Amino acid sequence: MVPAAASDSDAGKAESQLRKGVLEYCVLGLLRDGARYGVELLEVLGAVSVMTTSQGTIYPLLARLRRDGLVETAWQESPSGPPRRYYSLTPRGEAALAEFTAVWPHFRDAVDRFTGER
Amino acid sequence: MVPAAASDSDAGKAESQLRKGVLEYCVLGLLRDGARYGVELLEVLGAVSVMTTSQGTIYPLLARLRRDGLVETAWQESPSGPPRRYYSLTPRGEAALAEFTAVWPHFRDAVDRFTGER
DNA sequence: ACCTGGTACCGTGCCATGCATGGTACCCGC
DNA sequence: GCGGGTACCATGCATGGCACGGTACCAGGT
Structure with missing residues (x-):
């Protein structure tokens, strides 16, 4: 499957490493505009390609922010679908x-x- | 000595996380100016406070760069002190x-x- | 000769964080 | 009731900064 030496995904790895520690503050910055829910944050972040991430990243992050008292949460009914x-x-x-x-x-x-x- | 709850060193921790993945490319950028040795890199990086780091960071990083073939090395005598x-x-x-x-x-x-x- | 301090090298182990993976629950239309 | 979409969440791994500890060479004082 084409070993491709070892130089291929350097850029992708770099992007991933760049997000470290920054994603947290991007989320905080977004929340300054007002309350948002998990999937919504994924959509807004995903609008900028370099910040695209997944649920496996955002939910542990949000859990930590909540544990550290940097954010607070409130359940709210959705017009269609599970509560947010x-x-x-x-x-x-x-x-x-x-x-x-x-x-x-x-x-x-x-x-x-x-x-x-x- | 004042436990300080749990909110103290957030900024310092943030800086540490920011450096992740970036330090590597700052070093590569510095080397574009010409060859440098470990302690010299520490000094140049340390001139900008947010990039200040330690030997415990730079040497494992340089070892990885060398292992991945991104840099090459050459020993050279020092006018006074151990070789560089x-x-x-x-x-x-x-x-x-x-x-x-x-x-x-x-x-x-x-x-x-x-x-x-x- | 010895010892102390400065310079320069290096590796090991811990911790924080992004991410892949897999799992649960609710609502709606058929 | 059942399948798909939406939304929630946790576990385990890999990566990379950093504290800590260690080695070696040189110069100068005693």
Whole structure:
């Protein structure tokens, strides 16, 4: 099946690694717009190709955010289908997001400097 | 010494997670300027606070890059002190760096969009 | 000669996180 | 009642940063 040496999926692996630690804050950022439920978050994130992820990623992540008190949840009936658990930001969550938005520009610029053309 | 509940080092933890997968390409980007040795890389990265890291991070990383054929090394005498192992980019390494610089802007903009103010 | 400190190298083990996989429950139309 | 769509969730693995510990070479003081 074409061994393909070893250079093929480097970009895909890189994207996956890039999401580490960032996805969490993208979710918090989305929740600042208002409460959303799991599958809805997947759709919004998936609209940007590099952020596309799966349920196996989002639900453990949301569970952790809830455990750490960064989000709170409320069940709500769906017009058609099973009930949805809506996630919304807590003050702790807003604080965490604020800390991220404070360091992110520095981080972003640093990567640009190191990897960009001179 | 003040247990501090559980909300203290969130920012530091976030920075650590941010570096995941990015540090690798920052190193490759630095090596594009020319060969460098381990401790030298630490100094250059450390000049930007958000990228500060330790030997425990850089050496396993360099070992992996070498194992994957992204960098090659050459020993060189030091004017004073133990010999230094200089790392330089291979064609494979340049290709990996190019792939990263292709996806990074998309990723960067996505994070800006999700976490930035509207 | 010895010892201390600085420079430079390196690996092991832990932990956090994304993701594949698999499973459950509710609603609707047939 | 039963099949498909929607929505929820947890377990197990792989990856990669980092704390920690270790080795070796050189220079200078005693």
